[in-house]
Amino acid sequence: MKIICQEQLLPGESLQEKWDFAVAAGYEGIELRGKGDLSFRDRLPELRQAKADGVVMPTVCVDMLHFFGAFDADQRADAVAQMKSQLSVIAELGGIGAQTPASYGMFSRRLPPFEPPRDEAGDREVLLDGLRQLGEHAASEGVELFLEPLNRYEDHMVNRLEQAAGLIQEVGLDAVRIGIDSYHMNIEEADPSAAITEFAAYVGHVQLSDSNRLQPGAGHLDWAAFLGALDAVGYDRYLAVECRLSGDPVEAVRSIPAVVRRYV
């Protein structure tokens, strides 16, 4: 397993400066963040140069406020267009895929008004349609789309690996897999390690943050059990650090690989 870090957490002005810090701290890659309005595509010159300079950028995580599961049809269409573009860019960079949730911050069944404007069947139809479009595009680009289950307060549609796996089974495309996140799993899964072993075949990407969304080691997640489960199923891809930082931010980022390496 290779530990990588999201770009905004790394100190440095350019990707090259961030890369130098990352390598010195023990990271083996940078996870990019893909903003909307095709701005990720517009970064291509910068990204191509970084790649030429040896920066390893295997994945991109979407950084927008609307998603392919949006209630609004125009927002959905735009999110699909943005994700297709991000998949194409990460493919050009030699990466493996792009990660997105179904939605974020749009609706929670745990908060008022509790009942969403679209019923479950409607949600499912929208999600399957989006995953099909994005999966087909990912396959054509030779990369994968990683569907990320979020906790119940951030998304009302896909919270657990079981739900993501069910959608992926129905879509039937190998290019759609689950991008798991330890923080969300800690909230939603009865046993995160057991969920990993049960849905191992679908796990394509992993993001790490502790129980409190802080850097691994700053919360109470059982990292030995979580990472031990990934080891047990033979997961050999990337562990991308996506978290908030407590204490000195530079030292916090520097501390993470040693915490994770204890277990993998």
Add this chain to the structure above:
Amino acid sequence: MSELRRAAERVLLGNWTGRSTVPSHSLYPHHWSWDSAFIAIGLRHLSPRRAQVELESLFGAQWQDGRIPHISFSPSVPRDAYFPGPDFWQATTRGGVESSGIVQPPVHALAVWLTHQADEAESIRRGFLARMYPKLVAWHTYLRERRDLGGRGLVAVVHPWESGMDNSPAWDEALARVEPAPLHSFTRRDTDHASDDDRPTDLDYGRYVQLAATYRDHGYDDARTPFTFALEDPCFNALLIASEHALASIAEALSLDPSRHVTAAAELTSALTTLFHDGIFRPRDLRAGQPRAEDEQTTAGEQAAGRLVEVDTVAGLVPLIVPELPQAKELLATARGPKFRLGEVRMVPSYDLTGPAFEPGRYWRGPSWFNTAWLLHRGLVQRGEHQAEELADALRADVLELAGSTGFAEYVEPFTGEARGARDFSWTAALALDLLRPSRP
């Protein structure tokens, strides 16, 4: 080897229930005492925190008198999933945990100490040793004060299941004195998921039920129960000695005086010597000589003294784990001799290969088990001699090969290594995981 490690980890992750590990989802769906200790010894490599929780959960079922029941029942499993279940035992702790009333060998202090060592920072952060120490002391105190039925300073088991080696031929003679409970009075569940040929016979099962019912009907009171079955088992006592040594280490780590545990270990080791005969340790049957209906009356002297059972089982080799064991050299010679053929057959047979009761596929009457192999491996490594180390290396390789080839079987046929009993058995996976790590005494 990394594939074996991953497979073992998958077994332990799969058998984890949130607070503890079931030995096997199909055959043993609750929390077993000595299984839990062996499981923690391997689980500590996967998740030190889970290993600590495993042992803490088990001690959550500790009785007021200090005993650790051999089963702590899971409330989420149907009441009739296992026999004898909670309705048979009728034992509930003050904390509301339903359990059995008998015990199993005290491997726990050793497991606690090894679990602590796996991640001392996490152990200290969680206050693991400080929390476990008084409970372990209470457990050992129960055994030494309430279960010294022979008055020699050794602990007696009062049910074959307490030895952990349920149907060992060493219990046959003593068990024959027990009137079996009628077959129609209970329904076995252990044969639902395993071949009848691998499991104890119905007649034996009726005797197990009778012994447990008598203990239950006397309120599990050791002073009041008329035990018809009472034996000083060398394996049980050797594990208590190993655990007293571990308690001494735990006490030192807590800046407490370890001397009471050092003394206890020495006293027990000295008393254990009285079980040594003919190159091996044998159980002492404290009720031998008491009349069966069809037998003639024996002398009162024989009754008081008890008698060593002339049946050789792997339980008699387990004292090899006792540090500075005076009889170690002779014991090792017996292990390598025709009865157990250490290094020539698969792991260590549970019973004398030349014995009249030998059955290669039936539970503790011949098959080789992974926990006893682990214990002997530990004993051999502790000896620190060249020959013992060679044997230890070969035994370790055999355990690892068999764990993988059998799908983590509960036990194996000692000549062919064929899998028997449950698969994905937790302690098999755990102890393989432990032996995959570099050995240390």
